[in-house]
């Protein structure tokens with residue numbers, strides 16, 4: 001079998017080896033079915049079972065009650081930037097909290113639909129931090145408040161949801177969904193592109209509170225209407241059958257390994273190991289995010305010069321650590337250590353970084 005290297009990519013990202021092996025083993029023919037998941041009809045009993053089990057397992061993992069519907073859609077999280085305002089704006093006004101490039105992209109689409117109040121933005125501080133509750137200028141009559149729970153590019157993360165009173169809370173959780181248990185009851189809608197913590201690219205997971213569906217107007221284009229997708233149980237058109245199958249396997253992998261409580265512990269320890277290495281380097285490595293806003297999923301940092309950064313990335317890449325180059329808008333380095341990233345990979349990266357510092361510091 002081909003040797004695997006450490007994949008620090010921000011997404012599509014590393015998936016659990018057990019899941020890849022199971023998918024590989026069963027790709028030729030699903031046990032007892034005699035056909036590949038790539039070949040079966042989305043209207044078949046086999047696929048019904050796959051999609052329903054995936055939903056049930058996700059409900060278990062996140063304690064999602066019957067007040068919510070679960071959807072698997074297409075068009076990426078980026079299409080949700082449009083679907084959220086098109087469906088949820090009743091009085092054509094919403095609050096957006098801007099904590100990075102993805103929030104800005106969500107804002108751009110929302111502005112096409114209604115009047116947007118920017119409740120807070122940390123752009124002037126290069127998105128180094130998450131705004132504090134008392135900085136939020138929320139409009140109590142807004143149709144909803146939108147925020148991005150984890151800022152993939154800047155490496156910042158909300159550690160608790162913004163308090164928004166009775167206004168429906170909408171979250172882009174693309175890069176930290178399932179990394180810990182959250183109280184779904186605080187949200188009206190959560191969406192996430194699957195390709196970081198949930199599965200392969202091509203599927204978008206949406207959790208929507210049932211009362212929100214009343215807002216979806218019949219005049220909306222069919223494929224943009226949450227109500228239609230709910231009425232058709234995500235099967236209005238041909239869904240990403242393979243992606244949903246892999247999400248199902250990942251949900252089972254999480255359940256088998258102690259659920260999200262255990263996942264959070266593992267994630268916390270992995271991130272701490274890396275942040276400690278940065279903090280104890282005497283300034284050789286410097287974290288981008290403010291300490292109280294640090295992400296457990298994307299660790300962003302710089303070295304003292306760009307030359308050193310390039311050198312580290314090149315040497316790391318040669319040593320089997322792939323995908324450490326920071327996003328072009330921030331520069332520096334970024335280690336994405338999502339759920340499936342192995343703790344041993346973080347330990348090995350830390351040893352590599354210490355060794356690099358010794359030789360170049």
Ligand SMILES: Cc1ncc(COP(=O)(O)O)c(C=O)c1O
Pocket residue numbers: 011075076077078079102148150151152153172173174175193194
């Ligand atoms: C937080 C966040 N939101 C949205 C997106 C866009 O997702 P997609 O490529 O699925 O449209 C990304 C992609 O990296 C992301 O990290």
